[in-house]
Amino acid sequence: MIPLPDGVAAMARRGPRWADWVAELPSTAERLAAQWRVRPDGDPGCGHCSLVVPVRTADGVQAMLKIGFPEQDSENEHLALRLWGGHGAVKLLSADPRRHALLLERLHPRDLSTVPETQACEVVAGLYRSLHVPASPALRALSSIVARGTAELADLPRGGPIPHRLVEQAATLGRELIADRSVPDRVIHTDLHYSNVLAGDRAPWLAIDPKPLNGDPHYELAPMLWNRWDDIVADVRDGVRRRFWTLVDAAGFDEDRARAWVIVRMVHNAMWAVQDGLGADPGWLTRCVAVAKAVQD
Known part of the structure; x- marks a missing residue:
């Protein structure tokens, strides 16, 4: 089971839709990890509207699993990343738009x-x-x-x-x-x-x-x-x-x-x-x- 960071738990207080989404996150993350054959490789974190989990692929490649809250602003993130193809942006490895989930290349935490x-x-x-x-x-x-x-x-x-x-x-x-x-x-x-x-x-x-x-x-x-x-x-x-x-x-x-x-x-x-x-x-x-x-x- 992938543990949820404190910041994700706090999201549940934003309203019923958020609470439902947070409640489903552990099982969603497990299903995606199995689907993409990745395993946790570090402590999970969160953005304002997402869970991010460092993972490794079956080939040992470092990646990031991102599961976003289902909202209109970010529903087409995967489309833009595909269009950019890694030029100027993080590279998209795989996407599951139905679950608002992305498998991304792993970058450094420095911004x-x-x-x-x-x-x-x-x-x-x-x-x-x-x-x-x-x-x-x-x-x-x-x-x-x-x-x-x-x-x-x-x-x-x-x-x-x-x-x-x-x-x-x-x-x-x-x-x-x-x-x-x-x-x-x-x-x-x-x-x-x-x-x-x-x-x-x-x-x-x-x-x-x-x-x-x-x-x-x-x-x-x-x-x-x-x-x-x-x-x-x-x-x-x-x-x-x-x-x-x-x-x-x-x-x-x-x-x-x-x-x-x-x-x-x-x-x-x-x-x-x-x-x-x-x-x-x-x-x-x-x-x-x-x-x-x-x-x-």
Whole structure:
């Protein structure tokens, strides 16, 4: 029996669906281990929505068994990993989409969290070039998600916690970006940040944990701005702008388009925080507004 780490047990408290999923995890993991002929090879860990187990294959190859919570954001992770074929991303060895399970090459635990931020931004910008392959008909479109979010902005109260000027600006920019087809859609990771890039043997750094969509590559920047927040909280404006410019320059992105997507994405995030009642992190809404302001002040 594969033991569950404490973090997975805590997931059960998120609601009935989570509790059911956690309860089934041990038997799911055992069935997958038998299916792929792997055995545990280290202590299991967990991400925000997944169990990860170091394993060895029947041939002695080190790998990682990942079982994800069944949610729409990550249901097509295996498709993106197949499209990338290990170029810029962790290599997919096998997948069981019905169980939201993946068998992946094993990378090192070191990520970009301790790498100087300018260097980390340059690494991620380099990964963009490998990951932004032509759009796939199997993936959802970013434009449809942004259209829904933009429509929802109209329901925000004028005197709410998000400055109305930002709400109106994001609504306008969202409509303009959806209508503008001058930049071809590509496969985009959508959650590429410091903790989702791990050190590897066949390449210095490789992306993990995509939540893939077809969309404008300029959409990718925002997670690099809102993560590692403690590093820039003393001077948010300069910290966000420094990261923004490093990413734009290293990736060869259009400045205005990248800025517009950051504003749209952060205001949508703030709106969802308002709708969710801020959840367990009341500082998240403040962070969203701060990033949206910093890229344009």
